[in-house]
Amino acid sequence: MHDEFTSVRIARRLGDPPRKRGSYTQETCPDLFELSDGNFAVIGTEATTALDPHLPQDAARADYERIVVISRETLIRAKKDIPDA
Template identity: 45%
Template sequence: MARGWEADPSPLFERRLGKSAEELGNSDGNDECPDIWQLDNGDVAVIGRDLTGVYGARLPQGVHLAPDERLVVIPGNMLSAAKKDIADA
């Protein structure tokens, strides 16, 4: 059965949405930096903590994770900072 959407692994990172983790105070300057990026095909890449194992068993009714999907968590202030960069539907 074909999926309605499939991630394309070929696009490149085009622009950060919002501010960097360092600008928001969400980084100590090491490699653990959450981020949100728009890819050059319009898709969005989110870098965050993989909490699939924690939240996987308690997803809301009707929400499912495919075997190749991961649930990631980012700081709320990071998404709020990206709001101005995200087009309205």
């Protein structure tokens, strides 16, 4: 864990919980959270190896960063909870 996150907490979920989106087995539960420091955290499928070679030329990823995928439905349902500013 990076030291910068030791005092950060999950403040709230954005969008509907996985169960409301049809995940009754808890096997697939992409999720978005707003953190106490104003940043966001994502639970998704790790896809760094597959997608890294396809990043646009003006995109970069640090060694400690990962590309994760969430379903379109997860993000659309979270849209109502994402602040404009």
